[in-house]
Amino acid sequence: MELSIILISHNQSWNIPRLIESVLHETTFVQEREILLVDSASSDGTAELAATFPIRVLRLPASQRLTAAAGRYVGCKHTSGKLVLFHHNPEFDDAAVDRQGRLLVGTVNMQDPFLPEGSLYRLDPDGSFHRLDTGYATANGIGLSPDGRTVYVADQRHRKIMAMDYDTVSGTVSNQHLFALLEEEDGMPDGLIVDAEGFIWSGHWAGWKLTRYDPDGKIERQIRFPVEHVISCAFGGKDLDELFVTAASWGFTEDDWKAQPWAGDLFRVHTGVRGLVEPVFARKSILQVEATS
Numbered sequence: 001m002e003l004s005i006i007l008i009s010h011n012q013s014w015n016i017p018r019l020i021e022s023v024l025h026e027t028t029f030v031q032e033r034e035i036l037l038v039d040s041a042s043s044d045g046t047a048e049l050a051a052t053f054p055i056r057v058l059r060l061p062a063s064q065r066l067t068a069a070a071g072r073y074v075g076c077k078h079t080s081g082k083l084v085l086f087h088h089n090p091e092f093d094d095a096a097v098d099r100q101g102r103l104l105v106g107t108v109n110m111q112d113p114f115l116p117e118g119s120l121y122r123l124d125p126d127g128s129f130h131r132l133d134t135g136y137a138t139a140n141g142i143g144l145s146p147d148g149r150t151v152y153v154a155d156q157r158h159r160k161i162m163a164m165d166y167d168t169v170s171g172t173v174s175n176q177h178l179f180a181l182l183e184e185e186d187g188m189p190d191g192l193i194v195d196a197e198g199f200i201w202s203g204h205w206a207g208w209k210l211t212r213y214d215p216d217g218k219i220e221r222q223i224r225f226p227v228e229h230v231i232s233c234a235f236g237g238k239d240l241d242e243l244f245v246t247a248a249s250w251g252f253t254e255d256d257w258k259a260q261p262w263a264g265d266l267f268r269v270h271t272g273v274r275g276l277v278e279p280v281f282a283r284k285s286i287l288q289v290e291a292t293s
Contacts, residue, residue: 091107091108091109091110092105092106092107092108093105093106093107093108093118093138093139093140094106094139094140094141094142094154094191094232095142096142096143096144096278097278097279097280097281098122098144098148098151098166098168098171098279099144099147099148099168099279100148100168100171100279100282101125101279101280101281101282102122102123102124102125102171102281102282103122103123103281104120104121104122104123104132104142104144104151105120105121105122105123105142106118106119106120106121106136106138106139106140106142106153107119107121107136107139108136108138108139108140113137113138113156113157114137114138114157115137116135116136116137116158117134117136117137118134118135118136118137118138118139118155119131119132119133119134119135119136119139120132120133120134120136120139120142120151120153120173122171123281124171125281125282130171132171132172132173133153133164133173133176136153136155136156136158137155137156137157137158138154138155138156138157139153139154139155139156140153140154140155140156140189140190140191141153141154141156141161141189141190141191141192141193141202141203141232142154142192143192143193143194143200144166144194145194145198145215146194146196146198146276148166148168149165149166149168150163150164150165150166151163151164151166151173152179152192152194152200154188154189154190154191154192154202155189156188156189156190156205157188159181159182159183159184159186159188159189160178160179160180160181160182160189161178161179161180161189161192161200161202161213161217162176162177162178162179163176163177163178163179163217164176164177178217179200179213179217180202180211180213180217182204182207185207186204186207186209187204187205187206187207187208187228188204188205188206188207189202189203189204189205190202190203190204190205190229190230190231190232191203191231191232191233191246192232192233193232193233193234193235193275194276195212195235195271195273195274195275195276196240196273196274196275196276197273197274198215199212199213199214199215199220199273200212200213200215201213201233201243203230203231203232203233203245203246204229204230205229205230205231205248206228206229207228207230208224208225208227208228208230209222209223209224209225209230210222210223210225210230210233210243210245210269211223212273223269225245225247225267226260226262227247227248227260227262227263227264227265228260228263229247229248229249229250229263230245230246230247231246231247231248232245232246233245233246234275234278235274235275235276236275239274240274240275240276240277241270241271241272241273241274241275242268242269242270242271243268243269243271243275244266244267244268244269245266245267245268245269246266246267247262247263247264247265247266247267248263248264249263249264
């Protein structure tokens, strides 16, 4: 069955040509496949796009605005022979699945990630999309307590980790409060995960380390790494007591590479602490778009 690639646009503030070019470079995806741009924005320009790129454009009236799922390529899925790629502006950063199988995902203004324009969203299995909280200068690492009643979000460029009460039935948040505040020399909080004891592990962008906090926000331990950007972690191994930690090399110069040859690598740490089996997205359906001539 021929596979269509569908790009969904809500507005013209994100760079459609750049997105199309990036998809066209994914030759394993697009070879002998049609690219359909579904545009629910009000501005013009799609005719020029169709003339420039090998795509077909479907314009929708404002009354039929689509509800998008997750970031630039997050949440892409096959359904009825179609590959659906959701896009959103601002762009999405990190994500986690709650104990009920709903996706929580944060956003960032990539033009200026220090602007407090990031938000926390929830994607439900029926495809509906809800904003839970806003005001983040990059909503990065997201994790939930073992009982699922507390959600932690790294407000990265504010150097904070925030905690909120999470209603496991409605999927809404309340009682936002400061969980941890980093000093400038500690870098910025990045990806995080919660272990079986309810302690929070957080990577440090530009901080050379990984920190484990107790549920009250006190530092329980810190692990130093030979790389500046410690960005995320996940538990694995036979007993779920090994922490796999990723590092970044974004923006590195040749001198940086010489000083940090392990930047961008994957590390394994034997913690003596067990992680949790993380839930998967409880998918039931996916947004489908039928193109008509």
